[in-house]
Amino acid sequence: MGEKTSTHPGAAGRAVTADRPGNIRNVVLVGHSGSGKTTLVEALALATxxxxRAGRVEDGAAVSDYDEIEHRQQRSVQLSLVPVEWAGIKVNLLDTPGYADFVGELRAGLRAADAALFVVSAAEGVEGITGPTRMLxxxxxxxGMPRAIVVTHLEAARADFEVxxxxCRAAFGGDSSDSVLPLYLPHYGREGGDGHRPVTGLTGLLTRRVFDYSSGxxxxxxxxxxxxxxxxxxRNRLIEGIIAESEDETLMDRYLGGEEIDVKTLIEDLERAVARGSFHPVxxxxPAADGARQGLGTVELLELVTGGFPTPTERAVPDVTxxxxxARPALACDPDGPLAAEVIKxxxxxxxxxxxxxxxxxxxxRPDETVHVSGHGLEDRGHEAHDVDERLGALSSPFGKQQRQLAQAIAGDIACVAKLASAETGDTLSGRGDPLLMEPWLMPDPLLPVAIQAHSKADEDKLSQGLARLVAEDPTMRLEHNQHTRQVVLWCLGEAHRDVALERLRTRYGVQVDVVPHKVSLRETFGTRAAGRGRHVKQSGGHGQYAICEIEVEPxxxxxxxxxxxxVVGGAVPRQFIxxxxxxxxxxxAKGVAAGYPLVDVRVTLVDGKAHSVDxxxxxxxxxxxxxxxxxAAExxxxxxxxxxxxxxxxSDEYVGPVMSDLSGRRGRVVGTEQSGSGRTLVRAEVPxxxxxxxxxxxxxxxxxxGRFSRSYARHEPMxxxxxERIREQAENGA
Incomplete structure (x- = not known):
């Protein structure tokens, strides 16, 4: 790591394959929106x-061409896979959205990966290392996922790698800030009048070598x-950090005694510490300068990924049943073992x-073989449990909009499977004769309700199928048909998540919908005792209609x-009519008696009435x-x-006061607070x-x-x- 100067020509125009799990690295890129994850993926693809140089694969599609919505919104909204090859190692790069609304895509990326690259932008300074990034x-x-940090946008004015x-040491180091240290130091060209210092190369701290990119x-x-x-x-600080994580307990004594530790030994210990997740290099x-194929730091980063990040065999397989x-015995990452694969998108x-x-x-x-599809089922989100056999379609490796055919996908690898009719995100694929179900990963709970209705009769005919396909793709979305309010409600993670869902309905499934105000399930009840008399007497040709009853109502x-x-006494109302x-x-x-909401929590007593022998x-x-x-009710x-x-x-503790004040402004009652880990507080409240x-x-x-929150129904209580009164007025006006 940091020793090699040769480069690998890559595999443009063909599918990147691996013959054994040890030659695979699965890496997820994590960072807030705008940190430069997608640009970094393209730079790595260019370097391999x-x-x-035009940023194109053979068919002319850019590596970042995944979704038309991403181009229109200028941000990533879904998990994307870009496989590249470096020094005989297949590297599956999983680019994740940085916006909080698409955390479900990020969680899927974490499930599929064996290591993570946290991407932070020097252009945004310390503020770029946001609270959500620290939480991730x-x-x-x-x-225990191994992590490294990549600082991007060093070309921006006033960007400072050292700062x-x-x-990063303060945000990610915790009690051991010496576990977050740089492997290289950038060196800069001449400063311009705008304060901009171009980064021209890197100095390897372990090797004391300069890698210059200024010539292209x-x-x-x-x-x-x-x-x-x-x-x-x-360099001394880095060596001490590496030795502190070394499994060789004599190394620190030798170093403090003045011995020059061999660079090869340091690199081997560094790689082991990175793979264990105990050391996090920065x-x-x-991006590559004009005329250059390799952007600054791409070779160094690829060497870290292939040399320091763990192979799939070094990571535990999720539990299966x-x-x-x-219960079933734990599985190993073995191409010859029982089939256990998971749909991550x-x-x-x-x-x-x-x-x-x-x-x-x-x-x-393998293509065209029959597998068993098992799913946990998320009935509350519109996802049914699966337990069926299906025939696989073609296997492929994605690159932009291309799908390059694969002969097989071995344990540890990631591939696309076509035409699985029932499989949804989170489902398990296993052998037909040995069905398995993998432990699910944590799905975020959608908490933003969006009530929708078909824009036209033609849209109404397609709405049900479009919604079913939409939620099949996205398990972070919940579909609700509310029987009380008679509304169709999509529960989303936020406004951006909502916008993308509605856009996909329109462009992908041809369904135009209108967003309408979301209704909550109100109820009505009597606040006082009351009596009522119902008289239904009509005379016309033939049989008439005659019924009188008197009731008392109490809450x-x-x-x-x-x-x-x-x-009723004395047969005033015949038994057959009660x-x-x-x-x-x-x-x-059920229809309501005041504002059109169901009446509940009353006792209705029939006390008297009259009947007619014929009518x-x-x-x-x-x-x-x-x-x-x-x-x-009128009385x-x-x-x-x-x-x-x-x-x-x-x-976070610093926001507890504003959160509690905000809850009070929502007619909420705070019922308790408690510490929940370092620097965080759990606030419990009851809110309409x-x-x-x-x-x-x-x-x-x-x-x-x-901040995060969860909610559950407690009860109904008087408004x-x-x-x-506002609700009643709206009901009277037909709103």
Whole structure:
């Protein structure tokens, strides 16, 4: 690592393949939007020969051409795979969106990868290392994922690699800041009048060699004498950091005793520490200059990835069970082992149909073989459980919009599978005779409701199928058909997530929808006792209609529903018509008696009535029962009940005050706080659901992206009179 000066010509025009898991590296790029992840992927593809100087693959498609929406919005909105080859190693680069709304795509990338590159922008300075980026670092740390840091945009004015390195040490180093150290120091050209200092090369700290990119080709030389003091200071710090993580307990004593540790030994210890996830090197990268194929730092980064990042065999395979839940022995990353692969992304191609991006953890995938598809099922999100056999289509390796055919995909590799009709993101592919189910990864909960309706009759006919395909591709989205409000609701992660979903409905599935105000499930109840008389008497030719009933209504505790009690004496209402009265009362209760919301938590007692020997009927007494309930409601005080949610907000300590103040402004009641790890507080509160429709968006803004919350239904309780009156006025005006 840092020793090689040769380059590998890459494999432009053909699929990149691997003959064994040890020759594969799966790397996910993580960083906030605008940090330069996609540009870095293109620079690495250019350095390996997978791209030409125009940034094009053979068919003329750019490596970043994945989704028309990404081009229109100028940001990544989905997980993308770019396979490249370096020194005989296949490197699967997983480019993830940096925007918080697409954290589901990022989680999928973390599942498929064995190591992570955190990309931070020097142009944004210390502020670029945001709270969400630190939270993702901690998430990777929790599962022991190896990580390295790449500082980009060094060509920007006032960009400073040393300042960014110190910021990374503070943000990511935790209790051991010497585990986050640079492997190279950039050297700069002459400063311009705008304060811009072009980065012309890198100095390898372990080798004391200068790698110069200023001529358009990477050249190697010795550093000047004036640079040696700064190099030695940084080098000693790096060596001490490497030795502190070494498995050789004698190495530190030898170093402190004045022994010059062999560079080869240091590099081997460094690579082992990186692969274990205990040391996190910082590197620099910049795009290739005009006429150059290799951007600054790309060779050094590829050497780190191929030499220091773990192979798939060094990472544990997720736990597996049978589809019925029975335990199974742990699997190893073995091409000859039982087949266990996972769909990490589902997409639709207008020509090929459904394409599944699959990480193979064990065994080997081959085209046209029959596999078993198992899925946990996320019924609350519109995803059914799967337990079927399916025949695989063609296997391919993606590159931009190209799909290059593969003969097989071995354990540790990632490939695209065509025409899996039922498989969705998160499903397991296994042997037909040995079905398996992999432990699912954590899916973020969508908490922004978006009520939609078809724009036209033609759209209405296609809406159901379009929505089904949309949620099949994106397990972070939840589809709800609310029977109380009669609305179709898409639950999303944020406004950008919503916009992309609606755009995909329109452009990919040909369905135009309108967004309408989201309704919460209100209820009505009686605030006082009341009585009502329902009289339905009509005379016309033939049989008439005759039914009279008298009822009393009284409120009940929350959650009681509707009770119907018969206290008729003397046969005033014949026994056969008493169920008819109850049916009419319950039908009217379902429609509401004040603002059109279901009536709950009352006891309705039938106390008297009248019937006619000829003209009374089931229908007449149903109508009379409904009329009696409406009359009782006209004489009583009717409360509107709103749903109240239990919410838990996890936020950095510095934002606890603003969060609690905001919750109070939403008519919320804070019921407790508690520490949740270092520097974070869990705030528990009860808040009316009508007040938190946009809380997923507002909390992100309030906490600078560091806050998370969960919600669950608690109960219905009376709305404040003023709010209830507004709802009634809207109902009367037909809003």
């Amino acid at each position: 020969g997978a791209l030409n 670092w901690e998430e990777c740390a929790a599962v 960014m390195t110190e910021a 080709a990477r050249t190697e030389s010795d550093p000047g004498a004036e640079a040696l003091p700064g190099i030695e200071e940084a 590197l620099a990268a910049a 049978t589809p019925a839940g029975a 589902t997409a639709s191609d207008p020509y090929v149909g459904r394409i599944s991006l699959v990480r193979v953890f064990s065994g080997t995938l 009940l505790p929350g959650g009681s529903g509707i009770e119907f009690v018969d206290k 169920p008819s009265v109850e049916k009419g009362v319950r039908a009217q209760a 009374s009927s089931d229908a007449a007494f149903q109508t009379a029962g409904a009329l009696a309930l409406r009359e009782a 009583a005080r009717i409360h509107l009940l709103e749903p109240v949610a239990d919410i838990q907000v996890l936020v 659901e009508i007040e938190i429709g946009r809380y997923a968006v507002d909390l992100r803004s309030l906490s600078h992206g560091t 404040p009179p003023q709010a209830a």
